Amino acid sequence: GIQVEQSPPDLILQEGANSTLRCNFSDSVNNLQWFHQNPWGQLINLFYIPSGTKQNGRLSATTVATERYSLLYISSSQTTDSGVYFCAVPRRDSSYKLIFGSGTRLLVRP
């Protein structure tokens, strides 16, 4: 089945710094989602991005489907950005089965 790998596994930033999170996937996909799981465990949908680039405030994401990767950019990080960031892609045979990466755990220090 499709493999989803995220890097780095852990990241510590000083408030105000920028960062790039990466998601590699082993097969072609027709959509990709980025989620933020906050310290309270809530799962927040950040981007639905099959291809191209999208921006939402200080966050932006780029998916290059032909090269099987997606990047999540966080600029001017804030302590509220702390948590775990997951990317997820659907299985080919059953698109409701999202395959999640193992996540990048981000800690932003004041």
Next chain:
Amino acid sequence: NAGVMQNPRHLVRRRGQEARLRCSPMKGHSHVYWYRQLPEEGLKFMVYLQKENIIDESGMPKERFSAEFPKEGPSILRIQQVVRGDSAAYFCASSPSDRVWNSPLHFGNGTRLTVT
């Protein structure tokens, strides 16, 4: 326009007891998906239901776990005779159709089950 609603947020059960987790889909959505998140891991698919039908339960353990989505009321994930290994966060998502490949999947806030 409420999102996917799950309750309870936290559930504590002793080994051997039953756990019942509830999920109310977004308004107008008739397709429900349950996922489980073990500690320090990503979410994993468990079961996909439509009203009164189980479509795909390939991710659900064969024993002790069951799910339903009745004609009226929320979807229920039921775990009988819970064991410590069932401790996890259980998330529910919904969609208006089964064509989820072309639209994002939105999750509820999850139920955190702790088995003591």
